[in-house]
Amino acid sequence: MAQLKPQKNVYAVIDLGSNSFHMLIAKSIAGGLQTIGRVKRKVRLAAGLDNDNLLSAEAMQRGWECLALFAERLQDIPKQNITIVATATLRLASNANTFKVKAEQILGHKVNVISGELEAKTIYKGVAHTSSCNGRQLVIDIGGASTEVIIGQRFEALHFKSLNMGCVTYLERYFKDQRLNHTNFNAAINAAKVVISEIVTEYKTAGWELASGASGTVQAIQEIMVAQNQDEQLSLDKLLHIKQQSIAYKTISALDLPGLSEERRLVFVSGLAILIALFESLAIQQMGLARGALREGVLYSMVPELHNHDIRKRTVDGLMERYHVDQKQACRVAELSEQLALRVMSQWTEINTNAIAILKTVAKLHEIGLLIEYKLYQKHTAYILANTDMPGFSQSEHKLIVAIAHAHRSDINKDGFNGLGCYHTLAEHLTRLFRVAVILSMRRQDDVLPKLSLSAENNTLTLVFEGEWLKTHPLMASELELESKQQAKLGWKLIVS
Structure with missing residues (x-):
């Protein structure tokens, strides 16, 4: 048998996040991207950071074991089509190079530890390439150790900041006792507000037309709202209601909100606290879920034929x-x-x-x-x-x-x-x-195609054809007659003459 060769139109992005490691594999086809593989593992790398920002051996081992799984899949993809990025935890860790050297040996590829500003801009690119907003858009991504807040328009990030707060680090600081009560929640919310305060004036002055959340926290909240028969738009009232529902469970181990996945449960409340602080500090009215984020931003940068901005x-x-x-x-x-x-x-x-x-x-x-x-x-x-x-x-x-x-x-x-x-x-x-x-x-x-006039009044549509068109096109006239009856069944009126 002929030796199999890597497919040139297949791309892989690995994101070494502070909470999870992700691998996204996609094929460029018909002018777009087709996802052909996703692998995600909860590593909680940020939980291994001590007060001196030293990353524990246990956390590094969890990361290396995960990367060994990813390495198997990378063998089938051209080296030039692979990008690996690392974010907040490896930016913060004083011994990050120890982790990075072994990670590169396992993967056989360079690991790029990107700055917070580049992470924010790349997240925005991922959202911009998968959203429909042409005006100013506020994008928020709550990660494990950092939160990126960006305002952009079309494909350009205009204001971008990486804030030193995340759902894993805030879990360790404010919910370490695993208890769910007003004291823990308010401590996390108030701490987040202090961090957010440095961008409040700039961001409120800039303004935005649409707010999107690109994080697992926002997706988890949306899934909870859908399970409770609410619409998918997040608001401060809904977030505060979910906070109250969470407190009723008293401990994180008992937390069992309808729609909340087991995978997200541990870091859910810390992410929720950060999101409440963002809504209150920036006066966000509504927020939807973004389709893309960091991995998509990297991916769209890698594939030249996808640089079409329409x-x-x-x-x-x-x-x-x-x-x-x-x-x-x-x-x-x-x-x-x-x-x-x-x-x-x-x-x-x-x-x-x-x-x-x-x-x-x-x-x-x-x-x-x-x-x-x-x-x-x-x-x-x-x-x-x-x-x-x-x-x-x-x-x-x-x-x-x-x-x-x-x-x-x-x-x-x-x-x-x-x-x-x-x-x-x-x-x-x-x-x-x-x-x-x-x-x-x-x-x-x-x-x-006929010459016609069309008008609407309340629930009535009136369709008028010129001359003898209906008589000379009996099949279409018959179809329109049947359509009028179909619409009438639903209380809609279609008049054809």
Whole structure:
């Protein structure tokens, strides 16, 4: 057999964090990244730091044992496609070089101990390449020994700071007795506020439009809120409520909040205390979960073809290529959908430029399910999209795209719009417009598209065709008649004349 060679389009990033060591392996394909492997181990390296910042032999041994596992997987990846970064604990440890030398022997690669400022900028790059925010964005990443706070716009970090506080170090300092009470929580929160105070004036003056959390703490809180039937947006009231719920368990070992994973339990309360301090100090109103962070930032820096800054276009183009979408038809439906949406924007005011962009995205991707089979292709499309990362779109936008794709033909299940929160009405309106656009584009030819007018009043859509178009296109007229009946079942009125 021929000797197997490493694949040139496979990349690996290893992040030696203060709480966990992570390995992310991805393949560059169809203009995007496809994750093909993730390995994560709780090492809690920061727990091995003493008061003199000397890293214990036990903590180093835990780290080396983890890296021995990672080394096996790295053998199949080209050396130039591997980057290893280390963060706060190895920045702080006075004997970091001892750990680093043996780590490099185990891995066969250089370990880069990066500065706090570079870590913050790289985290922002990871968020920027996977988010949909074009305005100013506040990004927070609570690590094991440091917390990065960044304000940036598009792909540039404008204000960035690495603060000396983390969920592992604060666990050791303020929850060492493992007790959950107001005294321990308040001590951790107040200590964090002192650290945060050095950036408060600068960051409040700079301001932001969207806040995102890139840490396991934020993800854990979001999972708890979902388990308690709340929406996914974090607020100070929700954080304080979870603090009260946590205190009721009295000890960390007994902590059993619905939705909290066993893996996160030990460092959850210390991370929560830091996050409460950030919300109170910076007057953060709401926060969502970021899709990317440090590893993604390193990865996007490594792959030249991903430096296209139109993230949404890169995502959509990659999916269209991967699933062999008929691009002419996709663009035809997208253009017609946009025309219909523009005609009712003044009546259905929740439709704005971003909503139209979402509608056009659905149009370009709605036929990817055809690669499986025709009869239920809308369900296949929705399933594929629901289970695919879509950099450039927020979680809420991603769910909106899936809901419209699922409902764009055949029977409409109104329950499919549940869980969309403030997007519920928008989803209904965009779905109605999109279903009409799909019907009118069914012949897959530009020269048969009709001249029409469209208006909306409350829940009524009125579609008027010029001349004898309906008579000369009986199949589409019949399809529109059936569509009118479908929408009527849900209390929607579609008038075609």
